[in-house]
Amino acid sequence: QKEVEQNSGPLSVPEGAIASLNCTYSDRGSQSFFWYRQYSGKSPELIMFIYSNGDKEDGRFTAQLNKASQYVSLLIRDSQPSDSATYLCAPVNQGGKLIFGQGTELSVKP
Amino acid sequence: SQTIHQWPATLVQPVGSPLSLECTVEGTSNPNLYWYRQAAGRGLQLLFYSVGIGQISSEVPQNLSASRPQDRQFILSSKKLLLSDSGFYLCAWSRLAGIGGTPLHFGNGTRLTVT
Numbered sequence: 204q205k206e207v208e209q210n211s212g213p214l215s216v217p218e219g220a221i222a223s224l225n226c227t228y229s230d231r232g233s234q235s236f237f238w239y240r241q242y243s244g245k246s247p248e249l250i251m252f253i254y255s256n257g258d259k260e261d262g263r264f265t266a267q268l269n270k271a272s273q274y275v276s277l278l279i280r281d282s283q284p285s286d287s288a289t290y291l292c293a294p295v296n297q298g299g300k301l302i303f304g305q306g307t308e309l310s311v312k313p
Numbered sequence: 314s315q316t317i318h319q320w321p322a323t324l325v326q327p328v329g330s331p332l333s334l335e336c337t338v339e340g341t342s343n344p345n346l347y348w349y350r351q352a353a354g355r356g357l358q359l360l361f362y363s364v365g366i367g368q369i370s371s372e373v374p375q376n377l378s379a380s381r382p383q384d385r386q387f388i389l390s391s392k393k394l395l396l397s398d399s400g401f402y403l404c405a406w407s408r409l410a411g412i413g414g415t416p417l418h419f420g421n422g423t424r425l426t427v428t
Binding site for chain 2: 237244245246247248249252291293300301303304305306
């Protein structure tokens with residue numbers, strides 16, 4: 204089992220729709236979770252983090268965490284073409300290191 | 314504010330040649346420093362990390378090495394490049410990790426092509 208699993212996509216949504224990106228992780232001891240966005244040819248940039256079960260909202264982004272199910276997700280409301288990128292899920296393992304998933308490619312169609 | 318500089322942005326090197334990539338961080342002291350590699354269409358692979366001057370931990374045994382000669386300087390090296398070393402190399406820093414971890418902040422990356 205991979206440490207972090209994400210659907211590689213591409214996930215295609217129309218402009219204005221909600222994009223839902225999912226991630227599962229294997230380390231039950233993970234306490235913190237980060238979401239990064241990576242545009243093609245660029246380095247990853249941090250967009251959200253979540254520590255507690257439940258939802259955390261930041262503008263058009265909502266992170267959702269369910270530690271019992273070892274599941275974390277990122278919702279993007281009112282998706283824009285500029286949101287087209289690869290989204291990387293990164294739980295922090297018990298050793299304190301971020302473990303990155305392979306990423307989900309999101310394409311927002313005008 | 315903190316900034317991270319990484320150079321060069323692109324590099325084309327022949328097989329068997331040496332490599333030196335440099336990364337510096339400004340605006341913070343005693344950061345944790347990391348080198349990652351991202352092969353085409355692949356995820357981020359942690360290569361090395363450092364929690365202090367001269368302290369290097371290797372995650373993946375290979376023909377690469379890392380050094381931290383100063384608090385905010387991190388260098389990735391190779392004596393002889395292989396074709397399989399091609400990829401996107403990313404330097405990153407984080408604050409000292411407390412409970413729960415702290416996020417990584419990435420440099421702009423170096424795209425290395427070994428020919």
